[in-house]
Amino acid sequence: MKFAPMAVLFLAVALAALPSPGRAQEMDRIAAVVNDDIISLRDLEGRIKLALAVSNLPDTVENRRRLLPQVMRKLIDEHLQMQEARRVKLQVGAEDINRAIATIEKQNRMPPGGLLAQLARAGVDPSAVRDQVRADIAWLRVIGRLLQPTVRVGEEEITDRLETLRQQIGRPEYLLAEIELPFDTPAQEQEARHLGERLLDQLKSGAPFQALARQFSQSGSASNGGMLGWISEINLDEDWREPVAALQKGQVSPLIRTGSGYTILTLVNQRIAGVSGEPDAMSLYRLVFPTPTGKPPPQEQLIAKARDMTAAAKDCDAMEDIGGELNSPKSQRIDNVRPQALPPEVARAVDGLAIGKASAPVPGPDGISVYMVCSGGGNAGLPSRGQIRQQIEEERTELLARRHIRDLRRAAFVDFRL
Incomplete structure (x- = not known):
């Protein structure tokens, strides 16, 4: 454009x-x-x-x-x-x-x-x-x-990723947020660079990073304030490694030129990867979508409704608000529980689930349940296979989302009247 x-x-x-x-x-x-x-x-x-x-x-x-x-x-x-x-x-x-x-x-x-x-x-x-x-x-x-639903991750891929991470024990992991400004043409590159420079000026003046990410970033993470989650040093994009290594907690990177645009990063937190034992106790929220009385709709329809209503929930307070809207008395917070004490179907749903991310819907006798980890459940060492699967799925879904919006742009009829 x-x-x-x-x-x-x-x-x-x-x-x-x-x-x-x-x-x-x-x-x-x-x-x-x-x-x-x-x-x-x-x-x-x-x-x-x-x-x-x-x-x-x-x-x-x-x-x-x-x-x-x-x-x-x-x-x-x-x-x-x-x-x-x-x-x-x-x-x-x-x-x-x-x-x-x-x-x-x-x-x-x-x-x-x-x-x-x-x-x-x-x-x-x-x-x-x-x-x-x-x-x-x-x-x-x-x-x-x-x-x-189209993303598939094989067990061999998970094993390869774990082996790669095992080689990184003792090295840094970064909790990052991004503002992504992509471009397709030289004219758009100039626009993106100028905008990135203005945003950096505002960040230095105290403007909140997440607010700017929601407004200007064109990455899939924009709706979550640009948050990317924990990324190991070895999994950083090559263009990011040197700028990220120079950051202290809370600092913002310079404008980073990548293969597809410009990126601004902030280092939210940092830790060292290492092996630990049992996962910590966690706090969960269980949101129950009751089965309608009378002639209920097909289970696939109920599952789709549960997935749609929880897709944008970013914390357990939001899940609790949905429970109140549904008038669902069986929805509740479950505190101080260890993964090994959970029923098998619940343990599978929350295995590797990031804090503040809704699980896949779980059918049960009292309706469709969606779980969210509110706190805890951390493991200071290598991630579980479930966490690795989720990470790879999210990476591929983000790539598919970028391609999908690009395809929609290319197929669209856009008539400028200025």
Whole structure:
């Protein structure tokens, strides 16, 4: 996607300075058509205000000009994601959006309602926030419905990965978060580099990394604030190894040029890999989707509902909120339990499950259960085979998700009206 320089400048000025009623009339203009969906100047204005507020940039014509291409690209992707969700008959309700916003508020230690209130004071329309969250949830559900079931990991692959990790005992492991700014053309490369430089400036000024990742990163980790989980030194991308090795806990990397774009990393934590004994006791949350009375739908339909409703849950509080919405009295937190004490089907569901990630649905006599590890369960040594399987599955799913959105872009009809 490329805008002519004069078109970008005109739009930046129009969005920033048109007086009423001329401005109101201008806002109703069509900025772009994505297949059968329309992006209006009003939509674009709302997202630019959101991007300015999140990145703590002054509202100037120059800043709007620099943000415009990335904001438009993200809006186009979101329309494609929502169209794909509708194609496979996935819906995102108001309660799903409310839960996701509540999770963001908890992660940032904000009071309930604090996020939208803070952005409203900066002039951001709450609908711009809700639309973005809706698209994030929809895309996670598309990935869960279409892509994750196609991923297969063989036992030999797990053994090879474990052997590689065994050779790394005593070496560092990193808990990282990312902001990924990909590009396909030289013009997009310049846009991505300029945006990355601006984001680095804002991070140095104290802007929260996770908030910027949600707004600007184009990786699958964006909806989770860019969090990547623990990565061993040997599994780091070659372009990342030297910058990551130079980081201290809490520091942010320079802008890293990779084969597909630019990346900014932050080191959340660091540890040394080593062998340990029994896994620690853990705290779990069990979310039960009761079987409807009367003539229940097919089990496959109930499992799909459970998977869709929990795909965006990032902690046990979010799972508890879903349990309250379902009015599910059998949903509960299970504290201080060791893996070997769990029933076999539950142990299999949580084996290697990362903290804050929903398990696959587990059918049972009282309904469909989904589990989440709230805390504990850690193993300071080598990961279990289940954890390795999950890691490889997530890597492949992320690769498939990138290819899928790229294919949707290539097949889309996008008509710019600027």
